[in-house]
Amino acid sequence: MKFSALLFPLLLCLGGVxxxxxxxxxxxxxxxxxxxxxxxxxxxxxxSELYFGVGEEKGDSxxxxxxxxxxxxxxxxxDREVTPRFPDGLTVFDxxxxxxxxxxxxxxxxxxxxxxxxxxxxxxxxxDIEAIRLAWKQATHHQSVLWSRQAVxxxx
Numbered sequence: 001m002k003f004s005a006l007l008f009p010l011l012l013c014l015g016g017v018x019x020x021x022x023x024x025x026x027x028x029x030x031x032x033x034x035x036x037x038x039x040x041x042x043x044x045x046x047x048s049e050l051y052f053g054v055g056e057e058k059g060d061s062x063x064x065x066x067x068x069x070x071x072x073x074x075x076x077x078x079d080r081e082v083t084p085r086f087p088d089g090l091t092v093f094d095x096x097x098x099x100x101x102x103x104x105x106x107x108x109x110x111x112x113x114x115x116x117x118x119x120x121x122x123x124x125x126x127x128d129i130e131a132i133r134l135a136w137k138q139a140t141h142h143q144s145v146l147w148s149r150q151a152v153x154x155x156x
Contacts, residue, residue, distance in 0.1 A: 045154045046121045048129055051097060051146040052136055055110025068141060074113060081135045082115065085128040091116040101143070118154055 054069040082090060097112035115132075119125045133145040 037119070042123050045118055045152055046149050047152045048117045048119065048130070049148040050115040050132065051148075052113045052115065053097065053110045053142055056111050077136065077139065081132050085115050085132065086119065118152060121151070
């Protein structure tokens with residue numbers, strides 16, 4: 001018997017096994033089953049990042065100095081202003097930041113908290129973000145809270 005005569009039945013057998021086996025399902029994901037607050041997949045969501053200075057602002061000599069914000073004060077602010085507006089979750093990073101005040105010769109350097117919130121892109125959620133920014137500026141007398149926003153694909 002020739003080698004090719006042996007090879008042909010073997011290939012037929014292997015082909016039959018492969019044809020009988022369904023394609024494997026894709027591997028499972030870590031996604032949770034969706035619910036109203038956390039859908040399996042969400043569209044029209046954004047990632048909002050808010051940058052809060054928590055170190056001492058010096059600015060120019062005509063500006064009043066502000067004290068360093070303690071961890072307890074930061075936590076109280078989160079509990080009072082942020083968590084009620086975004087109870088489903090948020091992330092906070094400790095960071096270092098710098099920015100240049102108008103007419104200042106040197107950049108201001110201070111400790112920073114970066115708050116990350118994933119949320120639906122709705123007028124109510126944008127108002128919630130603005131209320132948080134305003135509350136921080138009123139509480140600390142800081143000039144600003146930087147808000148960065150970008151569209152995201154979300155899956156829970």
